[in-house]
Amino acid sequence: MKSLKRVTSTMMTLSLLVPTMLSTYHVASANSVTITLLQNKPEVVNEWNTLIKNFEKSHPGITVKQVNPPNIDLALQADVAKGQVPDLVAMGDDATYISMAKHGIFTSWQGRKELKLVAPAYVKMLENSVGNPTPYALPYTINAVPVLYNVTLMKKYHVAIPKTWNQLIADAQKIKKAGGTAFYNGWKDSWTLAVPWNALTTNNEPANFQHLLVTGKASFIKSDKVAASDMITLAKYGQANEFGTDYNDANSGFANGKGVFYLQGTWVLPVLRADNPKVKIGSFVFPATNNPKKTKMVSGVDSLLAVTNSGDTAKEQAAQTFVDFLLSKTNGGNYANIAGAFSTVRGVKAKDPAIAGLQTYIDAGRVIDFDDHYYPAAMAAGNQYESSLQGSLSTQQSVTSILKSLDTMYQSAIAHQ
Amino acid sequence: MKLLRRYTMYLLMTVPIVALFFYFHTLPALTGMYYSFTNWSGFGSIQWVGLKNFIGLFQDPQVMHSYLFTLEFAAVTTILVNVISLLIALALNAKIFLSKTFKAIFFMPYVLGTLVVSYIFNYLFSNVIPTIATQFHWTALTQNLLGTQYAWLGIVIVACWQGAAFNTILYLAGLQTIPEDVYEAAMIDGASAWRRFWGVTFPLIAPFFTINMVLAAKTYLQVFDQIVALTNGGPGNLTQSVSFLIYTNGFSGGELAYQSANAVVFLLLLLIVALVQLRFLQRREVQL
Numbered sequence: 243m244k245s246l247k248r249v250t251s252t253m254m255t256l257s258l259l260v261p262t263m264l265s266t267y268h269v270a271s272a273n274s275v276t277i278t279l280l281q282n283k284p285e286v287v288n289e290w291n292t293l294i295k296n297f298e299k300s301h302p303g304i305t306v307k308q309v310n311p312p313n314i315d316l317a318l319q320a321d322v323a324k325g326q327v328p329d330l331v332a333m334g335d336d337a338t339y340i341s342m343a344k345h346g347i348f349t350s351w352q353g354r355k356e357l358k359l360v361a362p363a364y365v366k367m368l369e370n371s372v373g374n375p376t377p378y379a380l381p382y383t384i385n386a387v388p389v390l391y392n393v394t395l396m397k398k399y400h401v402a403i404p405k406t407w408n409q410l411i412a413d414a415q416k417i418k419k420a421g422g423t424a425f426y427n428g429w430k431d432s433w434t435l436a437v438p439w440n441a442l443t444t445n446n447e448p449a450n451f452q453h454l455l456v457t458g459k460a461s462f463i464k465s466d467k468v469a470a471s472d473m474i475t476l477a478k479y480g481q482a483n484e485f486g487t488d489y490n491d492a493n494s495g496f497a498n499g500k501g502v503f504y505l506q507g508t509w510v511l512p513v514l515r516a517d518n519p520k521v522k523i524g525s526f527v528f529p530a531t532n533n534p535k536k537t538k539m540v541s542g543v544d545s546l547l548a549v550t551n552s553g554d555t556a557k558e559q560a561a562q563t564f565v566d567f568l569l570s571k572t573n574g575g576n577y578a579n580i581a582g583a584f585s586t587v588r589g590v591k592a593k594d595p596a597i598a599g600l601q602t603y604i605d606a607g608r609v610i611d612f613d614d615h616y617y618p619a620a621m622a623a624g625n626q627y628e629s630s631l632q633g634s635l636s637t638q639q640s641v642t643s644i645l646k647s648l649d650t651m652y653q654s655a656i657a658h659q
Numbered sequence: 660m661k662l663l664r665r666y667t668m669y670l671l672m673t674v675p676i677v678a679l680f681f682y683f684h685t686l687p688a689l690t691g692m693y694y695s696f697t698n699w700s701g702f703g704s705i706q707w708v709g710l711k712n713f714i715g716l717f718q719d720p721q722v723m724h725s726y727l728f729t730l731e732f733a734a735v736t737t738i739l740v741n742v743i744s745l746l747i748a749l750a751l752n753a754k755i756f757l758s759k760t761f762k763a764i765f766f767m768p769y770v771l772g773t774l775v776v777s778y779i780f781n782y783l784f785s786n787v788i789p790t791i792a793t794q795f796h797w798t799a800l801t802q803n804l805l806g807t808q809y810a811w812l813g814i815v816i817v818a819c820w821q822g823a824a825f826n827t828i829l830y831l832a833g834l835q836t837i838p839e840d841v842y843e844a845a846m847i848d849g850a851s852a853w854r855r856f857w858g859v860t861f862p863l864i865a866p867f868f869t870i871n872m873v874l875a876a877k878t879y880l881q882v883f884d885q886i887v888a889l890t891n892g893g894p895g896n897l898t899q900s901v902s903f904l905i906y907t908n909g910f911s912g913g914e915l916a917y918q919s920a921n922a923v924v925f926l927l928l929l930l931i932v933a934l935v936q937l938r939f940l941q942r943r944e945v946q947l
Contacts, residue, residue: 315911322702341913345703430785430806432893483789485894486803491785619700619913625891626912633895637808654719 275560276305280321280328282314283545285512289580290332297567304560306330314338315623322347327550330561332382335371335543335615337623339379348378348548349558356380356562359569360586363607364543371615373456379548382568383583386600386609387441387540389529390504390514392496393522395422399502403526405534407472410503414479417502425476426501427484428492429635432628436614438476438505438528439631441540442469444610445530455616458656463645470641472530476505477635485636497521508597509544511582523596527603539600541609544583620655627651688926695920700913712920721896722921725904726928732811732900733879736818740875741868744823748830749856762831769824777888780817781805784889810890810898817885822878826871833867834860862944869940873933880929901925 281290287310294306309328311317315338321327327347333339342348351357357365357377364381372378389410396403399417404410414424428434443451446468454460477484481501496504497517504510505528514521527539547568549561567573574587584592584604592598603609614622621627630651634644695712699705716722751762768776785803792800804813837860845855861868883902886892892899892907899907901921909918 313911319701319910337913338911341700342702347702430803430893431891483802483806486785486789486806488785620908623913624907624911626908629893629896632893633897636806636894650720654721657715 274303274305275556276307277329277557277560277564278307278309279330279332279564280309280311280314280318281332281545282310282334283332283509283581284310284312285509286577286581289577293568293573293577296573297564301563301567304563306564318342327552329550329552329554329557330564331379331548331550332545333548335368335379335381335546335611337617337619339546339548340372340615341619343372343378343548344374347550349551351377351380354562356565356569359588361588361604363609364586367611368543368546370452371611379543379546380565380569381543381586382547382574383544383578383581384541384586384604385507385509385544385583386597386604387437387507388525388527388597388600390496390506390510390523390525390596392499392502392504393524395499395502396524398422401502403524404529406529406532408532410529411475411479414503418479423481423501424479425481425484425503425505426487426492426496427477427480427505428487428489429477429480429484429632430486430488430491432625432632434489434492434506435473435628435631435635436612437507439469439473439628440612440614441505441528441530442472443613444540445528445537446472447613452611452613452616455613455618458618460652462648462652463642466645466648467641470644473631473635473644474638474641485632493517508582508584508600511594511596512580525597525600527600538608538610539603540612541584541604542612542615543586544581618652618655621651626655691919692923694916695923697916699916701910701915708916712917713924715917716921716924721899722904724896725899725901728811728898729880729882729900729902732814732882733876736815736822736879736882737872737875739815739819740822740826740879741871743819744826744871745830745868747823747827748834749860751827751831752834765827766824768821769828771821773821773884774888776821777817777885780813780820781889784813805890806894808894808897810894814882814885814889814898817889818879818882822875826875829867829871829874830864833864837863865940865944869937869944872940873936876932876936877929880932 279290279294281287287308290308290310294308298305309317314333315336318328318331318333318338322342322345331339331348357380360380360382361384364384365377368379368381369375369377391403399413399420399422401413401416402409404413417424443466447465448454451460451465454465481487481495487495492504493506493510493513494517495501496506497514498521504514508525511523514523527537529537531537547565549558549565552558568577569587571587571590574585575590575593578585578590579593582594582597584597584601592601614627617627627648630647631644634647696707696709697705698708698711747765751758751765755761784805789801789803792798804810841859841863842855845859850858881902882900883906886898886900886903890898892903902925905918905922905925908914909921912918
């Protein structure tokens with residue numbers, strides 16, 4: 243009996259001690275605030291650390307802690323479920339952001355001065371993808387889907403920059419005849435198929451398609467025949483092992499001159515340069531149609547900034563102060579340059595010569611958002627529709643069969659919503 | 660007093676474990692079962708939807724395909740792993756030179772992490788094999804196996820390579836329980852090596868065969884790590900196993916409740932498979 247008593251008393255002491263220890267850990271000096279920043283890009287962890295260091299120097303009362311989990315969708319959902327949300331989130335305009343915004347996780351920027359500092363077209367884009375005219379996030383950087391090319395190889399095969407789809411395929415034929423590889427595809431990772439797919443669909447389908455998608459009335463078989471047949475053509479001019487090459491291998495292959503064109507977004511630039519610092523890369527807008535005047539560039543928000551509804555005013559204010567700091571021309575420009583993106587901060591132009599030529603499309607507003615931002619969550623998240631495309635293309639299925647699979651998936655995703 | 664003291668001791672040893680097990684295992688399982696009757700997406704509002712998720716599962720071609728793939732994969736891998744590990748065990752049980760060293764070498768793969776092994780094999784399939792095949796003009800192998808419709812073979816290879824180690828150890832243990840004199844008697848009767856295996860060895864290690872079959876089937880029905888590292892379910896959804904589908908669609912696809920229902924169905928399937936196996940295989944066991 244004695245031993246039982248002893249154990250009980252030890253346990254009780256312990257249970258009293260633990261919360262005390264935890265609370266001492268939490269107490270910091272009264273006027274300093276610590277905020278957590280959750281960001282989704284492993285490529286720019288160092289750049290964020292630099293920004294944070296400079297910010298903390300000029301704002302001694304605020305400490306910023308960067309968190310960069312391998313899977314932000316899971317991390318954020320778990321945080322929300324636990325009720326311990328990060329104070330500031332920097333992520334893409336994806337299915338997770340959209341469902342979080344719909345559930346009121348983020349505060350609105352309505353009526354605040356920061357809204358006037360960034361490009362309004364992209365503020366609108368974020369509102370459209372949430373389907374609610376409330377700015378739950380500020381666009382910080384924008385990506386674009388051009389065709390990247392290897393400057394040296396373009397000269398070697400004597401091909402000119404194509405302005406139309408037919409010219410692109412003629413170039414590809416010429417390169418193939420000369421024994422080269424036109425497109426270097428990393429299609430073992432199904433998400434990489436989304437890049438050409440979005441460029442082709444958005445430019446070739448009816449103008450109200452994204453609206454139809456949201457209202458549950460879209461039909462792929464009616465609207466995306468051109469895109470599906472163009473994807474089949476692209477697959478013909480890829481390297482032999484295109485479904486066995488993953489994103490990383492494709493990056494290093496393209497950076498080392500194994501293919502002339504690379505169908506990837508601008509975000510890949512820092513990685514390509516890390517793979518081969520000497521590679522010369524250029525870009526042109528994806529010629530998804532045969533009418534160069536009509537072709538729009540697919541461009542979406544690469545990083546958005548959203549402050550969460552933590553209920554702690556001090557933290558929300560500190561997060562907003564950090565956002566103000568990030569939106570300065572110098573900080574916005576430097577960050578975008580390192581991330582291989584365009585800045586939304588007014589008056590900042592792209593410095594990177596590989597993508598500077600695309601800036602005119604952004605300035606002129608000749609851009610269109612990714613279609614897949616409007617796909618239902620169960621279809622867009624977890625590479626669902628990309629896997630379907632990958633399956634259909636790798637087994638050489640017909641246009642009808644590719645689109646039928648997508649329609650089946652779309653209908654079932656809408657039913658589960 | 661002494662009795663009470665001993666009783667306390669037992670309680671002290673078991674209660675914490677039971678509590679931990681309940682908190683980290685039973686409770687989440689029960690919560691998952693509750694979610695399977697709702698429409699919860701992981702956060703936000705929650706509504707009771709009855710059997711809607713379960714009905715949806717049986718009409719979902721993606722879910723049905725994952726069950727088919729998982730059952731086929733588990734059947735092929737369980738049989739292969741058991742054949743291979745029994746052969747290795749028989750060879751290692753023979754009194755050969757360096758047999759202890761070989762035992763250690765054959766156990767190595769089991770010590771390595773599945774993800775590590777799978778990523779290494781992924782590299783072999785993606786880069787090493789196609790490069791070698793191109794050099795020697797073996798056209799069939801120049802493609803990355805994991806990007807073709809035979810991707811499942813790659814997963815079977817990795818699962819066997821690693822899984823055989825554990826079953827080999829169990830078979831070795833089984834072989835050591837057979838007394839020498841049974842073999843001597845069989846030899847005096849003039850039984851051939853083949854006859855000795857089927858007539859003596861196999862019936863006597865039948866309990867080990869049963870446990871190996873049950874364990875292997877259970878492991879390979881729940882295949883997950885190998886798929887994440889090798890194919891990520893691709894190409895298309897060809898190699899999506901049930902566990903993989905529950906994880907990807909449940910957590911990142913916003914289908915938490917729907918995939919919880921899938922998990923409940925899968926749990927029932929695992930239970931049924933294990934019970935049927937035990938019933939069927941235990942009948943064939945003999946005791947000396």
